Amino acid sequence: MTAVPPRPRPVSAAVLIGALLCATAACGSGASRGSAGGSTPTGPGWEEPASYTYTLTSRTQVLAGTFRVEVRDGAVAEVVGLDEDSRRAAREVPGQAPTIGGLLERLEQARGDDAHTAEAEYAADGHPVRISLDWDENAIDDEALYLISAYQPSPGRSGVR
Template structure:
């Protein structure tokens, strides 16, 4: 009878350990770094050297809607499309990032184990929405970036003489 009781406890312990491992795996299934809707990873996207896009930003420091031109991998022009963005473009012009800069912020938030570090992607793999929140209990560290009107072939500056 003792052998049966010991065996029963061993099986129960194994089942409990298995359940705990499954629960732990479920808790760490990427909730902090969710994949885009549909459950598939985004397509690989390589940031081009030059492009244009519209950024709607809701952060403590950078708020408003901006039309951004990127040339040679750097922000070349920023046009504020509303009162908040015109003020930001005038007061802190270097604060508007490239899309690659936004992806770096996302990765940094993930590396820092931010409470929220989520992105939604277009079919070509570029982000269309990035949501960040480093500390769930802080009220001034959230950031939301919406990327729209992406144009991989922006107008070129006039170089005629």
Template sequence: MAAVRFRPRVLSVAALVGALLCATAACGSGESQTATALVRTTWQEPESYAYTLTSTTQVLAGTFRVKVRDGKVTEAVGVDKDSRRQVRELPGEVPTIGELLKRLAKARSDHAHTAKAEYATDGHPLRITLDWDQNAIDDEALYVISSYEPTPA
């Protein structure tokens, strides 16, 4: 029987191949996106509330102070130049938080590349990130929700 000798070069090639396999498995799986998609909130949209929305989408970009009553936006005020113009030109485009959560649910059911949210301790979303197709441009959406407060009905 012949003795097998390992040369340093063979060992270094084997180590390199192993490292590449580990790196490839970690990079291309996309599992972290799926795990995030399973997080749900028990937050219920109140009858009346106000919040600030900072949106970066193709359709709606800027910062808006929003008032909601009975599931409908009753007032949207643009905080910056672009958002003021958009409120004038596209008054129905500013969403409620409930509508943002529906967009998130739709993206998840459509198996979007990214559909994740971060939540406050009371359960309302703080940040919603959507990207339907990783390889497409201009389909990403980021919604940042701040200054949320329920208001008297």
């Protein structure tokens, strides 16, 4: 009697895709560094307070430079340009500096639009420290990089939006 080796069984494409998706999801982290994927818009445990200050370094076509931003009652109350580019931007296009919540909305919009890149990095307390956006890999001038530093909730104004 001759032994016949077993024939490989065909595996359905659905099973392979499901396994790939599970493996990809397992590689993710709470830091939400991946491109255009669905994840929480903020790090764990952080909620945008109604009032705070932060420094924004922005590299976009519309808003370039480093700004000190004061947010009161959920809206930008004051913007101070900290370098030549930001002082010019504050004069020429006032009202362009966003709240941190506004930056997170841009991140979620880019993810919803299936942007090529929609990444964020978060501090230990959960607030974002870096947001990188690029809607189309092949287009120029659509990239945006936002660096958030010196974040300080305002004392005595603990209300959350």
